[in-house]
Amino acid sequence: MTFPRLSIRKAALAALACALFLALPASPALAHDALKRSSPAKNAQVGSVDRIELEYSAGVKFPFVLLHDAAGKQITIGEPRTSGHLVLADVPQPLAPGAYVIAWRVVSSDGHPIEGEIPFSVKGSSSVSASPSPAGGAATGGPSTAATRPAPAGSAAAAGETSAASAGVPGWIWGGLAVLVVLGAFVLIRTARRGRDREDVNAD
Structure with missing residues (x-):
């Protein structure tokens, strides 16, 4: 009964370590x-x-x-x-x-x-x-030529x-890494609790 519990615990620790490893160097390694x-x-x-x-x-x-x-x-x-x-x-x-x-x-x-x-x-x-406008252009209502600017x-x-x-690094990468860290911690805690429950049952 001890071997399966240790295997699950090692797998959870490996997943958590992998998530942390990806999160820490993500900024310099993935920066364009x-x-x-x-x-x-x-x-x-x-x-x-x-x-x-x-x-x-x-x-x-x-x-x-x-x-x-x-x-x-x-x-x-x-x-x-x-x-x-x-x-x-x-x-x-x-x-x-x-x-x-x-x-x-x-x-x-x-x-x-x-x-x-x-x-x-x-x-x-x-x-x-x-070209200068005719002298009477403004008075007669004729078109005037404006300077182009x-x-x-x-x-x-x-x-x-x-x-x-x-x-920079897309936000969804950081979000995915955060989810991995939370899931790894949850699996680790749940596995530890199950191990303690099994030890109590075996002791009885």
Whole structure:
């Protein structure tokens, strides 16, 4: 009668130890790679952009990088490439003043895809020369020509900003580990009580 009781107790202890082992190192072991630095930086105001640089905490694979303006129009850039922990993409054409967003997606070193967006703005003249209106245009009610102005950098960058995907551990993993710990403790306590009951019966 002693051998089965010890086997059940060992199994319960093993399940509890396994749950605790998975819970403790889960954060560093399952954490995805993260974007450490970018050029242009997030919410930065730059004079020009010749190349996009994205630096990650580890080497990544299958980089995908897009550049679009505040209106959502895609800007042509070079094919993204990796160099160590960096992802590089050339910007062949000068960018007009205004707000832009870099959208990126890579496969982390642990095999999981991660993505994010980096808003920034290009500084420059806020007005473009326009043809002067005729002297009597306002009086006669004729149409007037307004100067074209890019959207303010602050408001456009705020509108285009989107937080990056979380690279942390999903909440359901923590919930599952907590359930395993509770079940292991319950089985251990119940097994101990049954063992004591059997010892009392055998003693009688």
